[in-house]
Structure formats: C-alpha cells, structure tokens
Amino acid sequence: MKDSSGELTPQDQLIQERVDQCRKFLRSNGFHQSLRDLWNDIKEDSKYDLL
Numbered sequence: 001m002k003d004s005s006g007e008l009t010p011q012d013q014l015i016q017e018r019v020d021q022c023r024k025f026l027r028s029n030g031f032h033q034s035l036r037d038l039w040n041d042i043k044e045d046s047k048y049d050l051l
Contacts, residue, residue: 008016
C-alpha cells in the first residue's frame with residue numbers, strides 16, 4: 001500500500017525487500033530455470049492429452 005504522499009509504507013518496503021531477496025536467492029540456485037523447464041515439459045505433455 002502507499003500512503004497519501006505516494007511512498008511505500010515501512011511494512012510494504014520491508015515486504016518488497018524480502019521479495020527481492022527471495023528472487024535473487026531462487027535465481028542464483030537455478031530454481032527459476034528449473035521451473036521454466038518443468039513448465040515446458042508440462043506444456044509438451046499436455047499436447048498429447050488431447051489426442
């Protein structure tokens with residue numbers, strides 16, 4: 001949420017920092033890449049479900 005001046009509240013700022021930390025951590029561990037691979041596999045498998 002934003003306060004009346006348009007800036008993030010301290011709580012929202014902390015949440016945003018934690019989200020950024022999580023993103024950096026997951027990317028550094030290849031988690032993002034593995035999820036992309038998993039999603040591509042699921043999409044590929046689903047093509048044959050309709051046959």
